[in-house]
Amino acid sequence: MLNSILAYFDGDVSFVFDTSFFLRFVFSPSPALLKGLGLTVAAAIISQVLGVILGCLLALAGLSRFGLLRGCNQSYLFFFRGTPVLVQLVLIYYGLPYLLGGADLFPPRVFIGPLWVQGALVAGIVTFGLHEAAYMSEIIRAGIQSIDEGQSEAAQALGMTPALAMRRIILPQAARVIVPPLGNQFNQMLKTTSLLSVIAVPELFRVAEEVQSATYKSFEVYLGVSVYYLALTGAWTIVQMLIERSLSGSRRAVTAKTRAA
Amino acid sequence: MKSAARQPAFVECDSVEVHFGALPVIQGVSFSVSRGEVVAIIGPSGSGKTTLIRCLNHLLAPSAGTVRIAGETLGVRVGANGRLIKLPARKVAAQRRSIGFVFQRFNLFPHLTTLQNVMEAPVHVLGRPKTDARAVAEKHLARVGLADKADAYPRQLSGGQQQRVAIARALAMDPELILFDEPTSALDPEMVGEVLAVMRDLAAQGMTMLIVSHEMGFVREVADRVIMLDAGRIVEQGPPAEVFDRPKNPRTQAFLSKIL
Numbered sequence: 001m002l003n004s005i006l007a008y009f010d011g012d013v014s015f016v017f018d019t020s021f022f023l024r025f026v027f028s029p030s031p032a033l034l035k036g037l038g039l040t041v042a043a044a045i046i047s048q049v050l051g052v053i054l055g056c057l058l059a060l061a062g063l064s065r066f067g068l069l070r071g072c073n074q075s076y077l078f079f080f081r082g083t084p085v086l087v088q089l090v091l092i093y094y095g096l097p098y099l100l101g102g103a104d105l106f107p108p109r110v111f112i113g114p115l116w117v118q119g120a121l122v123a124g125i126v127t128f129g130l131h132e133a134a135y136m137s138e139i140i141r142a143g144i145q146s147i148d149e150g151q152s153e154a155a156q157a158l159g160m161t162p163a164l165a166m167r168r169i170i171l172p173q174a175a176r177v178i179v180p181p182l183g184n185q186f187n188q189m190l191k192t193t194s195l196l197s198v199i200a201v202p203e204l205f206r207v208a209e210e211v212q213s214a215t216y217k218s219f220e221v222y223l224g225v226s227v228y229y230l231a232l233t234g235a236w237t238i239v240q241m242l243i244e245r246s247l248s249g250s251r252r253a254v255t256a257k258t259r260a261a
Numbered sequence: 262m263k264s265a266a267r268q269p270a271f272v273e274c275d276s277v278e279v280h281f282g283a284l285p286v287i288q289g290v291s292f293s294v295s296r297g298e299v300v301a302i303i304g305p306s307g308s309g310k311t312t313l314i315r316c317l318n319h320l321l322a323p324s325a326g327t328v329r330i331a332g333e334t335l336g337v338r339v340g341a342n343g344r345l346i347k348l349p350a351r352k353v354a355a356q357r358r359s360i361g362f363v364f365q366r367f368n369l370f371p372h373l374t375t376l377q378n379v380m381e382a383p384v385h386v387l388g389r390p391k392t393d394a395r396a397v398a399e400k401h402l403a404r405v406g407l408a409d410k411a412d413a414y415p416r417q418l419s420g421g422q423q424q425r426v427a428i429a430r431a432l433a434m435d436p437e438l439i440l441f442d443e444p445t446s447a448l449d450p451e452m453v454g455e456v457l458a459v460m461r462d463l464a465a466q467g468m469t470m471l472i473v474s475h476e477m478g479f480v481r482e483v484a485d486r487v488i489m490l491d492a493g494r495i496v497e498q499g500p501p502a503e504v505f506d507r508p509k510n511p512r513t514q515a516f517l518s519k520i521l
Binding site: 148149150154155156157158159160161163164168169172173224 | 321350351354355357358360361362364368369370371372381382385386387421430431434491
């Protein structure tokens, strides 16, 4: 029944799920697919780190007593939360070099540190980092604001400058509030990297699309690539759980120790 | 009372005013404290006691008037045309190093152990080597009777213990003056005594102290002088025996008759 309906929409070719192709795609991936997987993970991690660092600076700007800095924070958030990340990606990849007078900003190969990297990948990481920073800044700002005013007063009363109080007293406490939503953001980032496919970065989804266009096994390929993304996000969920447990676990361990003593 | 005339004033509060918006909270308060003197600030709630003591380490900048500690004006400097210019945060922070402050709600750092709480500022503000700071911190924890709680976190301590750690934390900076803002008001009654005992010791050892307190028995015993604040003004001051037993001002009489 299902096959006949699919066959109707497909024209003359009747649809049969190619199980052995699917299993091969998932369980004995080509080197290109594995490389794509690595690229996806690397892009997500670097973008997220960039987003956290920039987000921290943005959060501090948002909490500043200078109106100008708060204004910068507001406009940044307005733009980066108000436009789709896909649009930001093409805007930066195609638009930015144009804006800078046709400079070859993202050439096919850029030398960064010990690595040759595709320029489009650099554009992608920059975009995702900038986009992520907007969300991270709100998460970090909320984390900082959740800390009792008395903490910063006590730090100042001990002769700490506001910057030292932030670094030694406020941020370490805010981190506990920030970690759970940060985990969600990274889960999202793992999936957002698939957008790199539109600017020809051979990450996981791009490689899968290439397999699809060579074999026309659309359903098998897209289901297979979904399995890969599930494996990534599933693994991350476990890592996140362990991180959160260790944050609250140190607390329990200490309590148990002093009770025993 | 030690004579303020013979000793140079250590704390000088000069015509301090604080306004929250249009609301005047402190209205022209002037007084001075000599080295080694213990001064208690009393008064009904809402009289501006906490606001005033927060001006004395510039946690709150006065709207007008100045506070000088050891001759140095807090938070501002006098410019060429005689106008007051705000000091940068770094300078204000440096001025606070020698002024201890003990909060009503302790404000210990919950992510640090007791010992780390006490070591934090000596290491990261004064740049002392960790081994030295640890020795000093252990000494002060022992002084407040909490040597055995060095590795405990604040949430594992009772209120009285937390406040004693907060006092040790202030002492570790080797302050010349300690300000206490209602140090026992957030404590269960059975824990008030242990905190007052530590403060009594400090007073006996000659520490200059300014104390906002409702513990009149303690004030009478320990303070050299009592300042009675009402509606943001000093209405009466003098030795505790005088203020408590023969209050001159009707507002002082009314306040004391309610609480004694």
